[in-house]
Amino acid sequence: MGAKAGPPEVLAALAVLGLGAALLCLLWGAPCPPPWGQRRPEEEPAWSPGPGSGPAWEPLAGEAQRLRQNSCRLELVESLPQDLPFAAGSPSARPLAQAWLQLLDAAQESVHIASYYWSLTGADIGVNDSSSQLGEAVLQKLQQVLSRNVSVAVATSHPTLARSSTDLQVLEARGAQVRRVPMGRLTGGVLHSKFWVVDGRHVYLGSANMDWRSLTQVKELGVVLHNCSRLAGDLDKTFQTYWALGAPHAALPRRWPHRLSSHINLARPLRARFGGVPTAAYFSASPPALCPAGRTRDLEALLAVMRAARRFLYVSVMDYFPTTRFSRPARYWPVLDSALREAAFSRRVPVRLLVSCSLHTDPGMFPFLRSLQAFSNPAANVSLDVKVFIVPVGNHSSIPFSRMSHSKFMVTEKAAYVGTSNWSEDYFSSTTGAGLVVSQRAAGSAQEQLRRLFERDWSSRYAVGLDGRAPGQDCVWRG
Ligand SMILES: *[C@@H]1O[C@H](CO)[C@@H](O)[C@H](O)[C@H]1NC(C)=O
Ligand SMILES: *[C@@H]1O[C@H](CO)[C@@H](O)[C@H](O)[C@H]1NC(C)=O
Ligand SMILES: *[C@@H]1O[C@H](CO)[C@@H](O)[C@H](O)[C@H]1NC(C)=O
Ligand SMILES: *[C@@H]1O[C@H](CO)[C@@H](O)[C@H](O)[C@H]1NC(C)=O
Ligand SMILES: *[C@@H]1O[C@H](CO)[C@@H](O)[C@H](O)[C@H]1NC(C)=O
Numbered sequence: 001m002g003a004k005a006g007p008p009e010v011l012a013a014l015a016v017l018g019l020g021a022a023l024l025c026l027l028w029g030a031p032c033p034p035p036w037g038q039r040r041p042e043e044e045p046a047w048s049p050g051p052g053s054g055p056a057w058e059p060l061a062g063e064a065q066r067l068r069q070n071s072c073r074l075e076l077v078e079s080l081p082q083d084l085p086f087a088a089g090s091p092s093a094r095p096l097a098q099a100w101l102q103l104l105d106a107a108q109e110s111v112h113i114a115s116y117y118w119s120l121t122g123a124d125i126g127v128n129d130s131s132s133q134l135g136e137a138v139l140q141k142l143q144q145v146l147s148r149n150v151s152v153a154v155a156t157s158h159p160t161l162a163r164s165s166t167d168l169q170v171l172e173a174r175g176a177q178v179r180r181v182p183m184g185r186l187t188g189g190v191l192h193s194k195f196w197v198v199d200g201r202h203v204y205l206g207s208a209n210m211d212w213r214s215l216t217q218v219k220e221l222g223v224v225l226h227n228c229s230r231l232a233g234d235l236d237k238t239f240q241t242y243w244a245l246g247a248p249h250a251a252l253p254r255r256w257p258h259r260l261s262s263h264i265n266l267a268r269p270l271r272a273r274f275g276g277v278p279t280a281a282y283f284s285a286s287p288p289a290l291c292p293a294g295r296t297r298d299l300e301a302l303l304a305v306m307r308a309a310r311r312f313l314y315v316s317v318m319d320y321f322p323t324t325r326f327s328r329p330a331r332y333w334p335v336l337d338s339a340l341r342e343a344a345f346s347r348r349v350p351v352r353l354l355v356s357c358s359l360h361t362d363p364g365m366f367p368f369l370r371s372l373q374a375f376s377n378p379a380a381n382v383s384l385d386v387k388v389f390i391v392p393v394g395n396h397s398s399i400p401f402s403r404m405s406h407s408k409f410m411v412t413e414k415a416a417y418v419g420t421s422n423w424s425e426d427y428f429s430s431t432t433g434a435g436l437v438v439s440q441r442a443a444g445s446a447q448e449q450l451r452r453l454f455e456r457d458w459s460s461r462y463a464v465g466l467d468g469r470a471p472g473q474d475c476v477w478r479g
């Protein structure tokens with residue numbers, strides 16, 4: 001659509017690029033707030049009982065609770081862009097679109113969706129392409145869910161960047177409750193989290209936006225938990241923080257109400273058998289201002305997983321910047337970068353970093369990647385390798401802001417981390433995100449499955465070492 005892109009498309013494009021509030025407030029002429037830490041909220045947000053039906057959130061009694069807890073099942077899900085074949089016999093996860101449709105079919109009481117922006121139909125971005133059909137099917141299914149009297153509550157970032165999308169209006173007309181959360185005003189960030197809580201017992205969390213391209217044109221990774229009421233209830237507390245901040249005139253509370261405190265965290269993960277497999281798991285959240293007592297911060301979760309690694313540490317992220325991205329003046333922010341070097345040097349853990357490279361990749365990322373790669377020293381057993389993943393554009397060039405790897409995960413021999421944030425400072429200080437850390441003890445564990453997916457990508461022809469990329473090459477591979 002390139003040349004025809006008018007302002008709405010450009011803004012939708014920025015949405016996909018995840019440009020933060022600092023830029024957004026410039027674009028919209030909205031007031032640019034100071035960092036949240038300097039705000040003095042006058043009052044706590046009016047405390048609504050929250051969306052959805054009550055019963056799903058009540059603690060379950062004894063035996064029933066034990067049974068539900070034991071029935072927890074975890075499943076990795078992914079979207080592979082069309083025309084991105086992997087070698088025959090390669091591992092794969094369940095298709096995300098299938099998992100989403102199944103979750104919506106299963107919904108009986110409530111669906112809570114934390115989302116950055118919505119763009120589920122081709123018409124939303126003025127594209128006529130058959131690959132939008134799955135997104136349109138999800139929107140249809142949500143309408144069916146509403147017509148079955150299931151409550152649907154959506155928290156989404158405000159102002160929205162997908163301004164020509166009508167998805168949320170369509171759902172509101174059918175009774176969905178939508179709260180638009182002014183994160184720019186509250187923290188200087190955006191609501192960038194992507195997760196669902198269904199009936200207070202099923203969960204989806206991952207990199208995919210509520211965007212049809214996330215189902216057929218962009219590479220995504222996520223996780224689904226079925227019949228997991230304790231973890232789902234815990235993640236719903238994060239949803240409730242967005243819900244509270246989406247109420248009219250809400251301010252950041254000095255203290256979040258006790259009922260949003262988490263009792264499942266890094267120090268005390270949920271320990272249970274998932275389909276018989278001993279499992280420890282917890283959710284993290286960012287930014288710190290949206291972490292009630294007991295909630296592990298997303299950055300802390302990442303660092304804990306990295307520090308525990310002894311045998312390998314593999315990372316797949318869309319963007320990697322050891323700096324701020326959106327606040328000015330830009331600052332160096334070596335926290336995650338140092339942790340990678342420390343794992344490689346101090347513990348001799350082989351580290352691999354797979355970063356997305358597409359038409360829209362900021363070339364300013366490459367000096368940081370080359371610096372990491374240069375840290376490798378095989379003679380001293382220091383192994384830190386960096387590759388970029390290029391999704392060939394093929395004959396899909398008419399679809400803007402697609403054909404890229406958008407996954408955000410990390411895996412070690414001990415744990416899998418599935419998140420929603422890019423790796424740069426803003427995602428941990430002002431923008432909302434959420435992550436799941438899970439560790440299983442058994443063959444076929446979550447971390448084993450995720451490692452196999454990482455290795456599939458890493459050894460595929462789409463993953464290219466930094467030297468294999470000519471300087472200035474823009475990662476647009478028609479291939
Ligand atoms: C971060 O993530 C968003 C969406 O997840 C993406 O569109 C954006 O381009 C990313 N990059 C930066 C530097 O924020
Ligand atoms: C979309 O394209 C198909 C053929 O590719 C065509 O039949 C259809 O009319 C088009 N729809 C719109 C709304 O332009
Ligand atoms: C829909 O839900 C409301 C409130 O829970 C209830 O009063 C009503 O009877 C339900 N309607 C149907 C058709 O199930
Ligand atoms: C969840 O539990 C219900 C029974 O409570 C069962 O029918 C359903 O198959 C379970 N779902 C999964 C995906 O295991
Ligand atoms: C590197 O690792 C190999 C095998 O573990 C070991 O024999 C060798 O001494 C190590 N070299 C250094 C410099 O640590």
Ligand SMILES: *[C@@H]1O[C@H](CO)[C@@H](O)[C@H](O)[C@H]1NC(C)=O
Binds near residue numbers: 083
């Ligand atoms: C697009 O390319 C794929 C192979 O990369 C091919 O299978 C498909 O038929 C092509 N579609 C069109 C409309 O050219």
